[in-house]
Amino acid sequence: MTVFIGLLGCGTVGSGVVELVERRADKIAEITGLRPVISKILVRDIDKPREGLVDSSKLTTNAHDILDDKEIDLVIETIGGIEPAREYILSALRSGKHVVTANKDLIALHGVEILETAERHQVDVLYEAAVGGAIPLIRPLKDSLASSDITDLKGIINGTTNYILSKMTQSSISFETALAEAQRLGYAESDPTSDVEGLDAARKLTILASIAFTSTVQLSDVRVQGIRKITASDVRFADQLGYVIKLLAVGTDREGRLSLEVRPSLVPKTHPLAHVSESYNALYIRGDASGDLMFFGQGAGSLPTASAVVGDVIEALRNLQLGVSGHSQHVYANHKPAVPSRDFLPYYMRLSAQDEPGVFAQIAQVFGETEISMSNVLQTPTEDGHAEIVVVSHKASAEHIDTTLKRLRQIEQVIDIHTVMPVES
Ligand SMILES: NC(=O)c1ccc[n+]([C@@H]2O[C@H](COP(=O)([O-])OP(=O)(O)OC[C@H]3O[C@@H](n4cnc5c(N)ncnc54)[C@H](OP(=O)(O)O)[C@@H]3O)[C@@H](O)[C@H]2O)c1
Numbered sequence: 001m002t003v004f005i006g007l008l009g010c011g012t013v014g015s016g017v018v019e020l021v022e023r024r025a026d027k028i029a030e031i032t033g034l035r036p037v038i039s040k041i042l043v044r045d046i047d048k049p050r051e052g053l054v055d056s057s058k059l060t061t062n063a064h065d066i067l068d069d070k071e072i073d074l075v076i077e078t079i080g081g082i083e084p085a086r087e088y089i090l091s092a093l094r095s096g097k098h099v100v101t102a103n104k105d106l107i108a109l110h111g112v113e114i115l116e117t118a119e120r121h122q123v124d125v126l127y128e129a130a131v132g133g134a135i136p137l138i139r140p141l142k143d144s145l146a147s148s149d150i151t152d153l154k155g156i157i158n159g160t161t162n163y164i165l166s167k168m169t170q171s172s173i174s175f176e177t178a179l180a181e182a183q184r185l186g187y188a189e190s191d192p193t194s195d196v197e198g199l200d201a202a203r204k205l206t207i208l209a210s211i212a213f214t215s216t217v218q219l220s221d222v223r224v225q226g227i228r229k230i231t232a233s234d235v236r237f238a239d240q241l242g243y244v245i246k247l248l249a250v251g252t253d254r255e256g257r258l259s260l261e262v263r264p265s266l267v268p269k270t271h272p273l274a275h276v277s278e279s280y281n282a283l284y285i286r287g288d289a290s291g292d293l294m295f296f297g298q299g300a301g302s303l304p305t306a307s308a309v310v311g312d313v314i315e316a317l318r319n320l321q322l323g324v325s326g327h328s329q330h331v332y333a334n335h336k337p338a339v340p341s342r343d344f345l346p347y348y349m350r351l352s353a354q355d356e357p358g359v360f361a362q363i364a365q366v367f368g369e370t371e372i373s374m375s376n377v378l379q380t381p382t383e384d385g386h387a388e389i390v391v392v393s394h395k396a397s398a399e400h401i402d403t404t405l406k407r408l409r410q411i412e413q414v415i416d417i418h419t420v421m422p423v424e425s
Helices: 012-032 085-094 104-120 138-144 159-171 175-184 199-212 232-241 302-322 359-369 398-409
Strands: 002-008 035-042 072-077 098-101 150-156 222-224 243-254 257-268 280-287 291-298 347-354 374-381 386-393 414-422
Touching (some): 012 035, 072 085, 098 302, 159 280, 199 243, 232 386, 232 414, 359 386
Antiparallel strands (some): 150 243, 347 386, 347 414
């Protein structure tokens, strides 16, 4: 039996989906008993040249050609953004169509509304491709690891910032030069704000944390710091100390209190996450029964992302064939409170000060009085006659570090505290 599919959007991901559905149709029919056929494709510009794959007679610019087509049982959304994607998905669900989407922005911001609508109409809504591209993360957290209490998530889930930081490390270039190169190669958008400010990673963390910690999680629960302030000096100092800088998404559940952060961090060169470079993604998960696990792979791209989308299509077809559609989504009734992290970590601090006798002694005194011991100190003169000082502390709480920073700012000769980052162990 054939199942007709309507595809909303045929860009990077959508064109990969068209290719993969065609290529794998026989295999999918064999494993699900249902043959998927993409019968209509919504685009914005029907005259745009599209490489080989798309049969142009399937293209439409009218969403109702898909949403009102009673023959179509499943809709794949790869338009992106909030509207009109949200309106189209809700309309499809209300008409009893199953939905597969790659849209992290929409799921992070309107996930509850979408999942509840799917539940009410007994249809599936699946979104594996929304986080981590090709890497299966949602399904393992939802199913395979459901027997464990997940306590920790830590990962690199934004390819653009990982590409920029990797280039800054490999080629000793500034943030601005690395960003320009990422934009030239298509790894970063012309407006890179969402990526470099950490918002994209925060949205993905919202989705992952909700499933891992079985709680509704809102974007506002995530404390976000991007990578715009990271300089070539930070990268160089980190290297001298044996670390690389990575933008990490970190979530913990400590006895029902969640701490969710996206922030640049120093990662030891020997740590598995240090080797995740360019546009690759990785997620480390700790569960009480499962122990430690790490997922790694292509976090974006046409076919890698399409492979996750088509994986969801296969699940939806299986459910349809077995008559068990509408049970795959999880809407969590409880909202665990989000609190600042109380975990103890070493911290890296880079500051500039007047290059005068006695200044370093005053800085050391503040550390002594606030009971934070220093594990490493680097000091270099700068061209403008100041001193650049890097301190790596022993383990301390974020609250404790904040007190120390406040005291350091009161020292007259301290010009600025440029960067503060936790150090992973
Ligand atoms: N790119 C990746 O590697 C990646 C990875 C993971 C998840 N995602 C997610 O996948 C989704 C799609 O991303 P993408 O990179 O494939 O985007 P894209 O290349 O910009 O493609 C978007 C497609 O949607 C169509 N479209 C946009 N707005 C429309 C509208 N209002 N009405 C009708 N059609 C419209 C466009 O039509 P035209 O072709 O006529 O312009 C285009 O075909 C996003 O949610 C993104 O976050 C992407």
